[in-house]
Amino acid sequence: MFQELNRGTPALPTPRAYRELTPLKRREMREGLLFISPWLIGFLVFTLLPILASLAFSFMNMKITDGILSPPKFVGLDNYIQMAKDPQIWSIGGGTRGSLWITVLFGAISLPVGLMLPLFIALLMNSRHLKGKMAFRSAFYMPYIIPFVAAVFLWGGMLNPESGWINRALVAVGVPRDMTPNWANDVNWV
Numbered sequence: 001m002f003q004e005l006n007r008g009t010p011a012l013p014t015p016r017a018y019r020e021l022t023p024l025k026r027r028e029m030r031e032g033l034l035f036i037s038p039w040l041i042g043f044l045v046f047t048l049l050p051i052l053a054s055l056a057f058s059f060m061n062m063k064i065t066d067g068i069l070s071p072p073k074f075v076g077l078d079n080y081i082q083m084a085k086d087p088q089i090w091s092i093g094g095g096t097r098g099s100l101w102i103t104v105l106f107g108a109i110s111l112p113v114g115l116m117l118p119l120f121i122a123l124l125m126n127s128r129h130l131k132g133k134m135a136f137r138s139a140f141y142m143p144y145i146i147p148f149v150a151a152v153f154l155w156g157g158m159l160n161p162e163s164g165w166i167n168r169a170l171v172a173v174g175v176p177r178d179m180t181p182n183w184a185n186d187v188n189w190v
Contacts, residue, residue: 159183 018026058079060072083089091098097105124130125137158165160183167180181189 156184161185 018029021029057072059074059076061075061079062072063070087098089098089100091101121140125133125140127133130136157163161167161180164183166183167177170180171177183189
């Protein structure tokens, strides 16, 4: 079993291997790529593109005070050299901590807490020996369930055919009461 996992087959076949696939396998591959395309587009637009743009902007001198349409000036590594010389980045002692030290400290504290606390809560929720496990689970899931239940009641009130807010508004603008939609009880409107 582990030999199959360590085989190292590529995620996508080479062009030659793709041509040798059966039509069914090719269709399945195209459909799979089609299904992941929304995620791929979102990743490119909202993650990869901003990272690459930030990297490109780091080599430029851009002043917002000059206006948005003013062209940025390419300065190469000058921004990085200026950052390396800045004492606010590197100072560790002397009463003030540098921004690099604060970032490292934040990562050293938040990463273990952000990993261990959810793991502890998950283990606690699935423990056999925990007294009051159902109360703990209820307290944990209440913030997720209450807004959903409130939304169901609000929409139920708005879409009620006799006393709903939407049908009352339709009657107020001149739609006859017998012509108002039966929103949640009619298969044509659901």
